[in-house]
Amino acid sequence: MRRKRQKFTIPSKYLLLIMTCVCVLLMTVTFFTDLIVAPFGRIAGVVIVPFQSGVSRIGGWLTDRSEELQTIRDLMAENESLRAQVDALTIENNSLQQDKYELNHLRELYKLDQEYEEFHKIGARVVSSDSGNWFHSFVIDKGSLDGIAPDMNVMAGSGLVGRVTEVGDDWAKVMAIIDDDSNVSAMVLSTEDACMVQGNLETMNNSGVITFSKLINGEKPVQEGDKVVTSYISTKYLPGILIGYVTHVSADANNLTSSGYITPAVDFAHLEEVLVITDLKKDYSGVLDE
Amino acid sequence: MKRNFFMAFMVIFCFVLQSTLFQTLSFGGIAPNLLIIITAIFGFMCGKKCGLWVGFFAGLLYDIFFGSVLCYHAMILMYIGYMNGYFKQIFYKDDVKLPILMIFASDMVYNLIYYILMFLLRGRFHFGFYFMHIIIPENVYTILVTILIYPLIRDMIYRLEDAGQRGDDSFA
Numbered sequence: 001m002r003r004k005r006q007k008f009t010i011p012s013k014y015l016l017l018i019m020t021c022v023c024v025l026l027m028t029v030t031f032f033t034d035l036i037v038a039p040f041g042r043i044a045g046v047v048i049v050p051f052q053s054g055v056s057r058i059g060g061w062l063t064d065r066s067e068e069l070q071t072i073r074d075l076m077a078e079n080e081s082l083r084a085q086v087d088a089l090t091i092e093n094n095s096l097q098q099d100k101y102e103l104n105h106l107r108e109l110y111k112l113d114q115e116y117e118e119f120h121k122i123g124a125r126v127v128s129s130d131s132g133n134w135f136h137s138f139v140i141d142k143g144s145l146d147g148i149a150p151d152m153n154v155m156a157g158s159g160l161v162g163r164v165t166e167v168g169d170d171w172a173k174v175m176a177i178i179d180d181d182s183n184v185s186a187m188v189l190s191t192e193d194a195c196m197v198q199g200n201l202e203t204m205n206n207s208g209v210i211t212f213s214k215l216i217n218g219e220k221p222v223q224e225g226d227k228v229v230t231s232y233i234s235t236k237y238l239p240g241i242l243i244g245y246v247t248h249v250s251a252d253a254n255n256l257t258s259s260g261y262i263t264p265a266v267d268f269a270h271l272e273e274v275l276v277i278t279d280l281k282k283d284y285s286g287v288l289d290e
Numbered sequence: 291m292k293r294n295f296f297m298a299f300m301v302i303f304c305f306v307l308q309s310t311l312f313q314t315l316s317f318g319g320i321a322p323n324l325l326i327i328i329t330a331i332f333g334f335m336c337g338k339k340c341g342l343w344v345g346f347f348a349g350l351l352y353d354i355f356f357g358s359v360l361c362y363h364a365m366i367l368m369y370i371g372y373m374n375g376y377f378k379q380i381f382y383k384d385d386v387k388l389p390i391l392m393i394f395a396s397d398m399v400y401n402l403i404y405y406i407l408m409f410l411l412r413g414r415f416h417f418g419f420y421f422m423h424i425i426i427p428e429n430v431y432t433i434l435v436t437i438l439i440y441p442l443i444r445d446m447i448y449r450l451e452d453a454g455q456r457g458d459d460s461f462a
Contacts, residue, residue, distance in 0.1 A: 012338040016372050019346060023365040030360040037360060044354045048306060056310040063314055128309035130356045133320050133424050134404060137356055139309075173355065180409070181358075201409075202416060205319065205423050269319070 045168035053127040053141050121275040136176040143170040151236050153277045159265025160241045178204050185234035189227040193218045213259035222249050304328050305351045322431040329367050330396045333374025334381045341371025370396045393436050401425040
């Protein structure tokens with residue numbers, strides 16, 4: 001009985017050939033369409049993601065405990081300095097409150113809305129990150145059932161993390177802006193000049209910065225430390241989200257544009273919880289029209 | 291049959307560990323490559339077909355979660371598993387040099403292919419940097435992890451084969 005079944009086995013070179021064909025076929029299909037990614041993703045979501053969230057919760061708990069022990073002393077020193085800072089900030093806050101009151105008053109006069117401050121957000125936990133060392137993407141524990149769709153923007157704290165590229169039922173894949181493959185249309189806040197922010201493995205590894213390029217040299221020069229935010233002309237990213245700060249600018253050889261480095265506002269090494277903005281850019285322009 | 295279950299379990303187990311725990315254990319952003327380790331081990335211990343299937347499914351899982359195109363890593367890992375299968379003839383249980391050498395070579399080949407296809411073709415020519423900062427650290431770290439976990443996996447495979455039939459390449 002067993003012997004008979006063994007006779008049916010395919011020689012391994014033919015198996016290799018067949019599987020290679022299958023791979024090439026699947027590659028071409030997924031490259032041109034999105035047809036078969038969804039069922040695969042659904043199966044994987046059911047089988048793998050629960051384990052991942054479990055293990056990463058345990059891992060997170062363990063690192064939390066060890067970090068707690070290490071940082072208590074640091075925190076005490078930091079507490080001192082922060083208290084001093086709180087006093088200074090309280091004074092500053094008071095004057096700002098007055099300014100804000102005045103600003104609200106003026107806004108009312110101009111009938112301006114505060115549209116882009118009111119994105120709808122939902123929180124999500126990072127359950128796993130890209131297991132290779134070449135790219136930076138990660139998986140979060142909310143998916144299409146929670147209302148997440150591809151191209152939604154992801155933030156952590158005040159800064160832009162990336163955007164959702166793939167969605168399963170209860171998981172979604174996020175490509176970070178520091179990913180070597182990522183491009184973000186951005187602008188420098190102080191001069192309102194547009195540029196492209198590109199993730200770069202090399203600079204990120206060396207000094208924790210990402211590159212920007214095609215910054216058109218305007219009348220005012222861009223300074224180091226200027227804020228860089230997502231631009232109005234991006235098709236995927238909502239406007240006005242902080243990307244990071246300019247750390248180095250140099251003029252290109254053509255003398256028309258500049259390029260340089262940006263320090264991201266988000267600490268990508270310790271990303272645990274993120275906020276997904278459920279407003280999409282393409283719907284967002286519709287909101288503006290209303 | 292038992293071995294197939296064991297293979298499926300190991301692939302899922304290693305992928306989950308790789309994408310969660312090992313990312314927090316990474317030094318300077320570099321994590322060891324567990325998927326390469328199991329693909330190579332199953333390759334030179336159980337033969338070409340085993341290596342092929344383990345590589346394929348490990349790569350497929352990676353593609354589903356992190357890849358941009360399906361079956362891309364699956365194909366690279368599949369070939370690595372298959373190539374490792376050729377060394378089954380000269381593998382014997384107490385030799386540690388061959389596994390370490392094979393896993394080192396597999397990781398190197400995997401990363402070189404990856405660099406050429408994903409970075410060189412996009413105009414990132416600074417090979418020296420990527421070699422020194424990604425490939426070599428990952429290799430070293432992977433070898434260290436191999437030394438720790440290889441005896442465990444080897445013993446598990448042997449126990450499984452002793453319990454069941456000793457049929458070689460009975461898969462598929």
